[in-house]
Amino acid sequence: MAHVVIEGGMIRAMVDAGSPIPAARQVVHAGGRLVIPGGVDGHCHVAQVTGRYRTLDDYAVSSMAALWGGTTTIIDFGIPRDDSESPLQAAHNKRELARVARCDVALHGSVITWDDTVPKQLDELVAMGICSVKVYTTNRATTMADDDTILQVMHAMARIGGLVYIHAEHDPIIIDCARLHAQAGHTSIHDLHRTRPPVSEETSVREMLGMAEYTGAAVYFVHQTTPGAVDLVQRARDRGIQAYSETCPHYLAVDDSVYATADAALYACCPPLRDATMVTQLRDRLISGRVHTISSDHSCYDTAQKRERMDKIQRMPHGLPGVETRMPVTYTVMVRELGLPVERFVDVFATTPARINHLPRKGVIATGYDADLVIVDPDATRRVDGGALHMGTNYSPFEGRELAGWPETVVSGGRVVLSEGTFDDPGPIGRFLHRTPTGDQTPSTRQATARV
Numbered sequence: 001m002a003h004v005v006i007e008g009g010m011i012r013a014m015v016d017a018g019s020p021i022p023a024a025r026q027v028v029h030a031g032g033r034l035v036i037p038g039g040v041d042g043h044c045h046v047a048q049v050t051g052r053y054r055t056l057d058d059y060a061v062s063s064m065a066a067l068w069g070g071t072t073t074i075i076d077f078g079i080p081r082d083d084s085e086s087p088l089q090a091a092h093n094k095r096e097l098a099r100v101a102r103c104d105v106a107l108h109g110s111v112i113t114w115d116d117t118v119p120k121q122l123d124e125l126v127a128m129g130i131c132s133v134k135v136y137t138t139n140r141a142t143t144m145a146d147d148d149t150i151l152q153v154m155h156a157m158a159r160i161g162g163l164v165y166i167h168a169e170h171d172p173i174i175i176d177c178a179r180l181h182a183q184a185g186h187t188s189i190h191d192l193h194r195t196r197p198p199v200s201e202e203t204s205v206r207e208m209l210g211m212a213e214y215t216g217a218a219v220y221f222v223h224q225t226t227p228g229a230v231d232l233v234q235r236a237r238d239r240g241i242q243a244y245s246e247t248c249p250h251y252l253a254v255d256d257s258v259y260a261t262a263d264a265a266l267y268a269c270c271p272p273l274r275d276a277t278m279v280t281q282l283r284d285r286l287i288s289g290r291v292h293t294i295s296s297d298h299s300c301y302d303t304a305q306k307r308e309r310m311d312k313i314q315r316m317p318h319g320l321p322g323v324e325t326r327m328p329v330t331y332t333v334m335v336r337e338l339g340l341p342v343e344r345f346v347d348v349f350a351t352t353p354a355r356i357n358h359l360p361r362k363g364v365i366a367t368g369y370d371a372d373l374v375i376v377d378p379d380a381t382r383r384v385d386g387g388a389l390h391m392g393t394n395y396s397p398f399e400g401r402e403l404a405g406w407p408e409t410v411v412s413g414g415r416v417v418l419s420e421g422t423f424d425d426p427g428p429i430g431r432f433l434h435r436t437p438t439g440d441q442t443p444s445t446r447q448a449t450a451r452v
Contacts, residue, residue: 011371
């Protein structure tokens with residue numbers, strides 16, 4: 001136990017709790033509470049345009065929602081809207097939008113089509129502080145990159161020393177599966193999980209790992225939903241491949257039975273939710289340490305957008321709002337219900353996302369780190385009311401659930417922005433975090449959590 005001394009937005013000292021409280025302009029008492037590092041959400045989509053749909057948030061909204069949920073750093077994507085926008089332009093456009101952010105922001109780039117200009121663009125992205133690039137193996141005609149493009153991206157990122165983020169679903173399997181279901185008249189949201197089966201995810205993961213092994217690229221698989229996909233990554237790591245597995249709270253807390261309900265459209269996401277057995281097995285993989293990070297995959301659509309094309313799953317917007325509920329959902333399911341150690345929760349919530357994404361001053365409570373702290377009463381619970389949350393939408397996929405692990409106090413960059421249910425809007429002070437593709441640091445998990 002310790003007093004955490006904050007000055008100039010940084011943790012300046014850790015003083016033994018038996019010593020007198022150091023003199024300070026403001027003292028926050030956290031006796032009997034859990035104090036953890038501010039969360040790092042490595043997978044958010046803010047003001048995202050995909051096809052004819054745009055998410056309803058901006059950086060002011062999503063960054064404040066992140067802070068309400070105990071996340072003090074978000075990482076968004078500069079994804080080209082269409083052929084007219086280059087990867088570099090997409091990143092510049094997102095960085096400009098991020099000027100109104102209330103918390104710190106970093107960016108991933110994205111490549112859809114490879115041409116002779118892309119290598120120079122990737123070098124310029126690194127100069128901007130963007131050392132990770134996302135590719136999609138599905139979503140034909142919108143964000144999908146073909147295998148030739150993905151291979152060249154991996155070669156380039158291996159040269160740079162960066163990280164390739166991968167949305168892994170096998171597009172030909174999905175297209176064929178959707179076609180077969182359409183022939184039987186099954187094209188609605190109620191059929192989503194059947195048209196994107198687990199084998200499509202695992203086949204794509206296997207192929208991408210093969211490319212990573214060939215090129216030497218470091219790879220990070222977003223929103224993994226099946227134990228088989230996680231196991232493939234672990235086996236690759238055992239062979240020396242630098243590969244990571246991410247999952248999301250909705251894949252740990254909700255199963256595919258929701259697709260049989262009237263609210264099925266509200267759970268449209270890709271990959272889809274899986275059956276209850278796979279949910280249990282995915283939780284087991286997290287407990288065993290095979291899942292490295294928990295991200296929200298935040299996508300802020302509302303109920304009207306989600307229900308607009310329930311009859312055609314290929315034409316409806318996919319993605320769930322979740323940057324504000326990432327902490328309480330994961331804490332409730334994994335810590336409170338399944339006994340995951342708090343240290344391990346902190347690791348997937350803050351410490352490892354910071355390390356993998358080259359944010360050396362984030363995710364740890366220790367001298368020299370950014371003063372991003374969250375105070376939690378582990379015994380307090382609250383029922384989810386989507387309309388009362390702050391994400392810019394009118395619903396939550398966790399509507400009505402009683403959750404623990406809500407932040408009581410949030411300190412971001414040394415400022416108390418949330419205290420006892422009152423949010424003090426700090427204004428557009430969020431910094432753009434310049435990342436470099438250098439060797440990542442591995443801070444001790446023991447340092448990452450403190451009880452005071």
